[in-house]
Amino acid sequence: MALLPLESNPEVMNKFLHLLGVPNKWNIVDVYGLEQDDLAYITKPVLALILLCPNSEQFNKHAEEESVKLKEEGQIITPDLFFVKQSVPNVCGTIALIHSVANNSEKLGIEGPFKHLLEKTKDLTPEKRGELLFSCEDGESFNLMSVHQELAQEGQSEVNPNEPANNHFIALIEKDGHLYELNGSKEFPVNHGPTTEDTFLEDAANVCRQFISRNAEDVNFTVMALTAAEN
Structure with a gap:
């Protein structure tokens, strides 16, 4: 069965996030602008940015170079x-x-079957890890493929699962003082330089701006943040 892509939709993403065992005090929210004034409205700490960008000729050419x-x-x-x-x-x-949650699992305090899957795959290669995550069923309580398909059907856009998606999701996270771009279609992670927990949001927003500048004529970009829920 062909899978539908997820929408860049915080409501859908939050359902998925919490099914992965992330406590409700953490949420995915829209980022409405990437300038300092816009970022000031986002509740900190921010643990990840998720960028949706067009799967364009410019995108693929830059990735190859x-x-x-x-x-x-x-x-x-x-x-x-x-x-x-x-x-x-x-x-x-x-x-x-997965990239956003797995690389912040201790800060998020995740529990449940997905945590077990992360522990089961932590010593595997990225290729084997991907294969196991999308084929492994932890008893009958958790199946990543089934959860994906169920939540993808809640999206508002009509898509053909047999056609390749025109957009691609990328996660940006901080790990050990470095800002990493994690894109499952690339051979390896990309280190975008030093960052800190305090400056991560601004540094990651700058990386997003670089992606947008390479496809300046395209408006099909969205950004979401994994952040602490507002009190």
Whole structure:
């Protein structure tokens, strides 16, 4: 059965987030602007940004050029970074959520079957990790593929699951003092330089602006943040 893609929709994403065992005090919210004044309205701490960008010719060309450069120059990748290679079509939204949650699991305080899956896959390669996450069923209590499909059907857009998605989700997270871009369609994570928990939101917003500037004529970008819920 072909899978539907997730929408960039905080309501759907939050249902998924909490099914992954994330406590309700954490939420996904829309980011309405990337300038300092806009970011000031977002409740901190922010643990991840999820960027939806067009799967365009410019997007793919830059990814190819970046891959070649990083292979030649090398980069710092923290050893315990949780990175998943996408092995199933149309699940990039789910993988962005996994990247956001798995790399902040202690801060989020996740519990339940998904935590068990993370522990089960933490020592695997990114390729094997992706295969197991989307084929493994923890007893009969949790199946990532089924949860994805159920929540993807709650979206408001009409899509054909047999056609490739025109957009792609990317997660940006802070780990061990570095800002990482985690994109399951790439060979490896991308280190965008130093950051801190306090400056992460502004630094990650700058990376989002770079993505947008490379496709300036396209308006199909959205940004969401994983953040503490407002009191």
